[in-house]
Amino acid sequence: MAKHLSNARYPTWLIEAAPRIIKHMNEDHPNCIASTLYGQHGIKDKNAKMDNLEVDGYYIQSDGALYFAKFTKTCVSPDEYKSELVKHAHLYRDFELS
Template sequence: MRTQALTDAKALLRGCETGVISTISHNLRGYPFGSVSPFISCSEGKLYFYISDIAQHAKNLEKDSRMSLTVFHQAEEGDQNAHGRVTVVGDASPIKGDKAKQILEQYVLRFPEAETYKQAHDFKIWQMDIVRVRYIGGFGKIFWLEQEEWNAPASPWDFEAETGMIAHMNEDHQDAMVLILAHHHTVQDEAPTMTGVVTDGFYIRSQDKNYYVPFENVCTKHEDVRMELVRLTNRARKSQAA
């Protein structure tokens, strides 16, 4: 059950575009302060935010690095408590240099509207390193997941290779993404685009929204991504023909 809880918690986090950030307020003498922010995650399990220096949560993090992020899918009906949610707790710090530039490029692929923020010089990429995770998958499915469980190996491919994979899929295999998107998310779109790849899945952007599609197996080398995409495409095609 614990292994499944970890898989489910990561999939829920990957499948959310925004979450509730909680920081420790400097202005309010230590009271918790909540805000909402988009984020992206990497294969290792770290989270990244693109935050303005004037944002209250940025000011709080400059004084105290401790924070949490809570994500969930809002229930369309019934009891919200019966649905899954994840709270990740950790420490945040701004990053600089080439890594910041690469993360920002990945971020803008997922959130194109953030391109305009680059003109403002007060935005920074913040990295959140996870300390502990609380996962509630519904009634009776409650777990604390520890740092050593959550943290995973980095992607076996570099930023340039990921950019190449994305470009290849968008230029030559859009038809496959049409099938996968319809199969996994029942979304019909003739022009979806890939916007990111992690070792356990990938992202498709359609109609101004990102959709996460998990792989059946975690990729341990570059070539595994192609195998997983072929597997997903074949499964989607068979489902369509049924």
């Protein structure tokens, strides 16, 4: 995520938490990212990576393109962000690539 001054679109909590969330998801939960990409956009890519966070979802990088993974709500804290990521993991479990 680009460095921004805090505002409604990029609140301080998101700016501060983004590097940690992105690193954790890309290292520990790449299957969740890939299954969300497949579930929301119909794209199969085991190498998909979380790229950039927004308060209402995140961007996934796949084959040089960015795709937005939409949450069901706008998050106002790291805990809400985690909850939305867990929702995606459950919602798109059937889209996991083997």
